[in-house]
Amino acid sequence: MTNQELQARVEAISMAAFHQPFRHRAIFNARLKTTGGRFHPADMNLDFNPKLFAAYPSAITDGIIKHELVHYHLYAQHRGYQHRDHDFRQLLAAVGGSRFAPPLPTTGRQYIYVCTQCGRQFVRRRRIDVRRYACGHCRGKLRLQKTVIN
Ligand SMILES: [Zn+2]
Ligand SMILES: [Zn+2]
Structure with missing residues (x-):
């Protein structure tokens, strides 16, 4: 805009x-x-x-x-x-005005993980060890999809 x-x-x-x-x-x-x-x-x-x-x-x-x-x-x-x-x-x-401004989207580095089994995405501020952490929904293996820097 x-x-x-x-x-x-x-x-x-x-x-x-x-x-x-x-x-x-x-x-x-x-x-x-x-x-x-x-x-x-x-x-x-x-x-x-x-x-x-x-x-x-x-x-x-x-x-x-x-x-x-x-x-x-x-x-x-x-x-x-x-x-x-x-x-x-x-x-x-x-x-119908807003009382508070919504929070700003987080800035900094974000890691986007995707579950190789159910396809859900997870956004984390820190890297996680994909050998130790599984998908919270289906226990599938996670894969780092991309790193975003805002
Ligand atoms: Zn005001
Ligand atoms: Zn999953």
Whole structure:
């Protein structure tokens, strides 16, 4: 998703869920680490985490966009726009915004093992000894399929 597509998505969700236009900027900010998005009261713009948007389907990312738009619209209306505020909780629930950003997919090296008998895949952060460990489902032999570096 590009910045332009993100902007269009935020504007569309704003109209559909809040019946109010989003008149500011929504951009991706690669420096966001654990949060899905951020609302800046100073300039009314929104930032979103590009890694989360790359990793999750729109059903999840739309919830993140709604969450930030709840901050945005409440602030514009001089209502309680912070997480602890009653207005915030009520509007978040009404539009179906997400309460927490989903965890980021793990980064670093991952080992993908496949069971040679049932075909199930297993993802591990460490190498395992395939002579000692068998498939947890069928006790079949495991084989290292590939190593992924995220
Ligand atoms: Zn928030
Ligand atoms: Zn198996």
